[in-house]
Amino acid sequence: MIRPTACFTYGSLMCEDIFRAVTGQPCRTEPAALAGYRRHPVRGEDYPGIRPAGDATVDGVLYHGVSPAALARLDAFEGAHYLREAVEVRTVGGAMVAAWVYVFHPAQAHRLAPGDWDAAAFKRHGKVRFLRRYRPTGRSDM
Template sequence: MTAPTACFTYGSLMCEDIFRAVAGQACAAEPAQLAGYRRHPVRGEDYPGIRPTAGTAVDGVLYRGLSTTALARLDAFEGAQYQREAVEVRTAGGTVVAAWVYVFHPAQAHRLGAGDWDAAAFMHHGKARFLRRHRPTDRSDM
């Protein structure tokens, strides 16, 4: 398999302004879904983590055309609590695309809360708090 040039996002990076600031580039974005994973809140944080879970799926945003520099910036932003994995996601149009995704590291699983992360609550309340706490690398275009 050729290394993906797309990234599937399911939390704060679904916001194009945050993604652009972290990655350092704008990318084409579209809705997509990752089967076989579940999204959980991270205790004490506004962002989620995913882990493999049979029979479930995560909705998110697929960004295409990442440069190697953008991928390195995403790696640095996600840090040690996530591990980057190659997966296949399905776009809203039904196309299957190879993509990178950041999965919550198994050693950190105790930090995941029960239930599903609430994307709507993040947009209404958590995004501003997230931006204050985590300050993406380049905020000049946010």
């Protein structure tokens, strides 16, 4: 697989304002899906994590043209609870695209709750809490 320049997001980073604040970079987006993974809530948090699950698919947002500097900022944002992996995602048009994705670290799997994470509930209720909690000190752009 080639080194991706796209990033597949499935949680808080699906919100373009959060993605742009974290990476410092606007990107072209499109809906996409990642087969072979399942998205779970993280206990005590408003964001999710994914882990391999052969029978599942995760819907999300694909960001194109993510720079190395933006990836470094994403690595720092995701921290030790996630591993960045290269995968292939399917766009709504049916194209397969190489992308980076952040998978929940297997050693942290005990923090994942059963069931599916609810993106609509995050946008309605969790996003405000998330922004309060994770806004870097002194930054007003997130």
